[in-house]
Amino acid sequence: xARIPLEDNFNDVINKTQRGMKITDADLASRAEVxxxxxxxxxxxxxxxxxxxxVARHLRLSPDALEALAHRSWYPEQPLFKRGFAMFNTPFEDxxxxxxxxxxxxxxxxxxxxxxxxxxxxxxxIAAEKLRVSAIFLTHTHDDHIADLPxxxxxxxxxxxxxxxxxxxxxxxxxxxxxxxxxFGELSVKTLLTFGxxxxxxxxxxxxxxxxxxxxxxxxxxxxxxxxxTHFREQYENNRTKLMTLYRDTVFACGHGPLTTLxxxxxxxxxxxx
Numbered sequence: 001x002a003r004i005p006l007e008d009n010f011n012d013v014i015n016k017t018q019r020g021m022k023i024t025d026a027d028l029a030s031r032a033e034v035x036x037x038x039x040x041x042x043x044x045x046x047x048x049x050x051x052x053x054x055v056a057r058h059l060r061l062s063p064d065a066l067e068a069l070a071h072r073s074w075y076p077e078q079p080l081f082k083r084g085f086a087m088f089n090t091p092f093e094d095x096x097x098x099x100x101x102x103x104x105x106x107x108x109x110x111x112x113x114x115x116x117x118x119x120x121x122x123x124x125x126i127a128a129e130k131l132r133v134s135a136i137f138l139t140h141t142h143d144d145h146i147a148d149l150p151x152x153x154x155x156x157x158x159x160x161x162x163x164x165x166x167x168x169x170x171x172x173x174x175x176x177x178x179x180x181x182x183x184f185g186e187l188s189v190k191t192l193l194t195f196g197x198x199x200x201x202x203x204x205x206x207x208x209x210x211x212x213x214x215x216x217x218x219x220x221x222x223x224x225x226x227x228x229x230t231h232f233r234e235q236y237e238n239n240r241t242k243l244m245t246l247y248r249d250t251v252f253a254c255g256h257g258p259l260t261t262l263x264x265x266x267x268x269x270x271x272x273x274x
C-alpha cells in the first residue's frame with residue numbers, strides 16, 4: 001500500500017482546536033501576542049515558526065510537536081502484523097477513509113470495522129482467506145465510514161453493531177453499551193465510548209493479535225484527533241483518559257491517515273506530547 005498522508009496539517013490542528021475551545025481570532029492573537037494578520041496567515045498554512053509556537057502554547061498544544069508537523073519532519077513507523085489483520089484505505093470525495101478486518105487464523109472467525117467508501121478489496125480478502133465474518137462494528141455513522149455498508153451486509157450477512165448513543169439508519173443494527181465484549185476465536189474485542197466527534201463514537205480494543213490494537217475511528221489520528229465544534233473538551237478527555245492510558249505498544253488504527261502507536265503519539269501528537 002502507498003504511504004497514506006497524515007490526516008491533518010499543522011493549521012488544521014490549530015483551526016479545529018481554536019474552534020473547539022471557542023476562542024476568537026482577536027482573543028487568540030492577544031493571548032499569543034501576535035498580530036491578526038500573522039494569525040490569519042498561520043491558520044491559512046503559512047509556516048511561521050515563532051507564531052506557530054506562540055499560538056500552540058495558548059491552545060494547550062505542544063509547540064515542538066506542532067512545529068515538527070508544520071515542517072512535515074516526522075511520519076509514524078508502521079507496525080507489522082504477521083496475520084489476522086488488514087487495513088483498507090479508499091477514496092471518499094476529497095479525502096480517503098480507512099476500514100479494518102481482523103480474524104482468527106485457526107477458526108477463520110472474523111470481524112469488520114467500518115466499510116470505507118468501497119469494500120470490494122475487503123470482500124476479495126475475505127473470500128481468499130475463506131473467512132466467516134459475523135460482525136460489522138461501526139466506530140460511528142458518518143457517511144464516509146459506512147458508505148458501502150449495504151453491500152458488505154449483503155455479502156457477509158453479518159450483524160451490524162453500533163453504540164446505543166450513535167444514530168444509525170442500518171435496518172436491524174444491534175446496539176451495545178460501553179465495555180461490551182465480543183469474541184472471534186482467540187481474539188477478543190472490547191468497546192470504549194470515546195465520544196465527542198460523534199455522540200456514540202466508539203473505539204474497539206482488540207487482544208490476541210501480534211500487537212495490542214485499538215481501532216479508534218475519528219477519535220484520534222496520528223499527530224491530531226477528531227474535531228468537534230460542540231464537544232471538543234469531551235473528545236480530548238476521552239482520548240486522554242481512555243486511549244492514551246492503554247498499553248504503551250498499542251497500535252492505533254485510525255479512521256483516516258496511517259497506523260500509529262500510543263508511544264509514538266505521546267512523542268509526536270501536539271495534543272499529547274509534552
